[in-house]
Amino acid sequence: MMKLYLVEHFFSVQGEGRYMGSPSIFLRFGGCNLRCPGFGESWYKGKRILGCDTVRATNQKLFKDCWEEVADYKYLINIIENYLKNISYKPDIVLTGGEPMIYAQNQIFYEMIEWLVENDFRVTIETNSTIAPSFKEFQAYKNVTFAMAVKLSNSGEPKERRIVPDAINRLAKESKNSFFKFTLDQELINKDAQSQIEEICSGFSNEIYCMPLGDNISDLQSNALGVAEFCLKYGYNYSDRLHVRLWNREEKR
Template structure:
């Protein structure tokens, strides 16, 4: 079963395509929790859940009331009719982790319909779940933002870094780039080594580093140290433009 948590039309706030008008589909479910990011979301039942800045799309136990079950591709495709969109607007599939549905017939058909209509489709993924590009060639027409998790996520190394998966995606996708979430306390001599240990699986893939934060204040606190790190190491700095503009508001 595919679960859709929310959809919204905005601009891309992160990575290589920052500023691009994009229609976002946020899917529910993830194979990681990333409690190290320290973002807290209060559920309707009063429970405070720790995780990433989209923990409501990760934790089904406390946020299931916002998870919409999808049984047909047309249910997803019909979302496009709710907005006044430019022709072939960019589509961003995020989560949670959208690739938990990579082999789902409904999900794959939805992708095929989007590509057939001329949309650029970008996945925001943690890069730990493999894709069968030969069985599902539609993925070769997609862009992948590889947000591989670093040690600051507090996820185990063997779970968050899968060299074979990174290589497979970067080698077969239409386009791919690394996008790392970094807080000021993680910027030390070991950080470059950690990033390079990931890049070794796809050395030509560009690196974008963005500040950790679920609020404008958190993003701003981590921004300047990260910019200096990027300047010193030659990485690309990626703002989190949507948070800087709209703060912690969802769906913008």
């Protein structure tokens, strides 16, 4: 069985998409099937890293200290229950990465999904939508909301890697209340963002959210207004990146 890696967990407000502002427990899993070289560069211990906006969840070699192998789903439940001890309500559970759906068929990961669904949590999986589970075989996924962050050309990924029509179709139609979420910058808006989004979403009735590219306040601010105007023009929902507004680049937020 493929090893399951947890990179971090934290309790914060959801910063993006339909449930923006909702108190949420986040579990971030390690590994991704894409690289997204178009998403800029970052530096870590003097090394330049190209692409991806969550490198600690995709670069196991550099960030091995925070990649923890999970051997039992109860370990993950225990993490959640520890957060619950300090509050008197049920927050959302957000499973993110990296790309959590690389673990779609992992027994430990799926046992966690079943437990969450049985215990009536609102579960969102943030996914690049290139991998979909068999909803017939893994029925609990029908009660999960997928935030379908299909990558556009600004990710730098070739189209055939970032757009997998069968996976998008199954996630959009067979899960619960799933929605599209796109990351835009001004250059892409000026170019062909709208036609790329339409090509991906045509034929689906799922809500569409667009949010500005930027993992820091300055980049976010420079893209935000253009994305808001783009949303007004085409009837999409604007999503901010609330965690960046509130905490800038602080980790675990």
